[in-house]
Amino acid sequence: MLTIALSKGRILDQTLPLLEKAGISIPKSELESRKLILDTNIADIKVIVLRASDVPVFVQHGAADFGVAGKDVLMEHGADGVFELLDLEISKCKLMVAAEKNKNLNKSTLKVATKYVKSAKEYFYQQGKQIEVIKLYGAMELAPIVGLSDCIVDLVDTGNTLKANNLVPLELIHEISSRLIVNSAAFNTKHAEISDWIQKIEQSI
């Protein structure tokens, strides 16, 4: 039995065609159900649908053999116990610092609002800048507008969300895309089976 962990939304939508090309498809009735463990066309492959940040956790602990997670999520998780095997080149965007235009960011301690606490801390530490992190779970763009922070660290795709909130992208922290990860123990114990699927998925990218 192989279990693949996917996250709801963009990653699920963009991973399904890749899996299908590789020979793994999920019947529409399964996708439309409220089930969290979905059957596929292959009897011994199941798909579990999780919150994005839970995907590396399930794979790390072996509750899923494979997972598809954004590089942003993997950087925050630390990716202990998982191998990052393939860049699937989907759900591409950029992890960026953004702020109001002409905002003075040369302060002794910058207030940074973000969901990406670890990545933000590492980035500003490398820049030699001291920061105070304000952890938010969404609507980061609001923080500088209401004076909660000096800047934000968030994902930027088209840049429309920043523009709509009078923010400008300033610094690139990391290019982001979805990665295929595998539990490191499963990679050894189920090597033949796993390698076979990796090859098929790689060919579908």
Ligand code: AMP
């Ligand atoms: P955009 O307006 O196209 O720049 O998209 C920015 C908004 O979408 C922000 O709220 C981001 O958190 C979110 N976003 C953009 N790209 C992604 C992605 N690949 N995965 C998850 N969220 C994203």
